[in-house]
Amino acid sequence: MSLLDLKNVTLKFGGVTAVNNLSLSVNEGEVFALVGPNGAGKSTVFNMISRFYRPFRGSITFDGEDLLKQKPHQVSSHGIARTFQNIELFERATVLQNLLVGRHRHRKTMLLEEMFFIGRTRAQEREHRHAVEEVIDFLDLQPYRDKHIAGLPYGVRKVVELARALATKPRLLLLDEPASGLSVEETQDMRWWIDDIRRQMGITVLMVEHDMGLVSKVCDRVLALADGAELAQGTPAEVQAHPAVIEAYLGTSAISKTANAKGERV
């Protein structure tokens, strides 16, 4: 059954058509990848699902509900969480506090209760902490719990961002280039985590990734984009062998080729 549906979605920035009449549907329980050269419009698709951008045309539905009727902050309450290509963490807070913000959509307390720390507030804090600790254990973030983001290495920040998204207990997880900038070992970890996120937690994953090695290992289906439009769709093997995709990749940047080469090794 399809969980997320985009139908004929188009978005322009001035003269640039970032996404052009794109349709895709992500089934419950699968890992779906968007691939394509830089500037293809992959992040823009994510930003439309997050409702930061409104498409000019087309519809976006999640579990049958019209996402375009939602404000950006309401999207997470439907069970959609995401990470960002350029990490967007709360820099001056600790890892723990960052993850606790992930619990925001589950809060039940009112202003006065929080001001005086009465009623449900304390019990709720314990509950949130419990949920967050599960994520910390899952992603091995114990050594960083009380560290401020501002001092953390890049690889750890990427994991913290994933952790914060998981702390929201989503049904759909959007990962924008989860392995970019990671070492071979870190990419390997990411691969097992994505597998576990799908298998153990039953979370559907939509991801953008350049590393075709990673994509072919964790994804069920792939959609290749170029200039905002669909080039090909299918299993990772099918898409990689598709003539239009091969042409688009050979015809564009060397970056994606090195990404490919790195992918073979992993």
Added chain:
Amino acid sequence: MRFHFKTTYDQDIRLFPDWWNFSLYAALILLLLAMPWLIDSFFLGEMTNVLIWAVAGLGLMLLTGQTGQVSLGHSAFMALGCYTTVNLMEAGLPFLAAFLLAGAITGIIGAIIAIPALKLHGVYLSIATLALAILADDFIVILDHWTGGVNGYFAPEIWIFGVEVNRWVNPAAWYYLALGTALFVTLIYRNLVRSPLGRAFAAVRDSEISAQAMGVDIARTKTLAFGLSCAFAGLGGALMGLFAGAFNNETFNFLISIQLLMMIIIGGLGFIHGAFLGAIVIAFLPQLLSMSTDFMGSSSIPGLETGVFGMILIAFILFEPMGLYGRWLKIRTWLELFPFARRDMFKRQKTYLKTERLR
């Protein structure tokens, strides 16, 4: 060296993580309670002044340090808190009720004003709020029926549960009123910081985009921050006016807003301690300066105070952006790690590229 071993989640949820921390603050509060027996009434008055500035400073700290919104209009809300208190008292309310209600009213009016104002970002918000502070001066003059205009108001007698709070008759009572208010506001501040709303404040401050993706309603969060901040400023303003004995439009001049902002930056943005440390600086600096000008044999130099204050501010922004409290944290860490502290330990970390665009 002192080691922290955490054994339950509650250690991070409680007000005080461990007995050591608890005893430190308990001792500090006992010392503060004993102040009237330890110092003379002149210094007690100065302490009262520090606490009053700290109350208003905590208000601005919640907005600027916690939520990242800079307001230069808080003198207007201090005035609002003060005039509301005296008007409610004239209407027959006992002081304590009038005082707390005035705080709440200031907060609500602040939140209403915030709704359009917070659409502005960064320096534009500062300019808009500064305009508000300057306008407040005129409003106080125009609304002289409630404010007494330029002639001002004489503070009414204050009675709390049968005790007269009079600066000249019993300065200790005034001191306890200020201390009680400061502790009350600090407690609320601490509670907010350890609950979802406080974390939403920090989220809005550090990344509006990802705050939204986590379900934080930016407009609502900023409005609440502004409202709560104004409520605290209102309480501080009420105390400031009443403690002065007489007040008019000049008492809540827009310069007060600027001083308040300088104060929390010098104290340390984002720290409760910072508001208190900043208040100590702002309350004692004039004394210090007048003592030193006396010492040098010159009479008072106009504008000296503001000039020195501005210079201190610039020095802090250049050399210690985390303020006095930030400096103290470094000294403490150094002591705790002694002799293992490294020279480069507090170097500012290079931050990673961040862009406004979402790609």
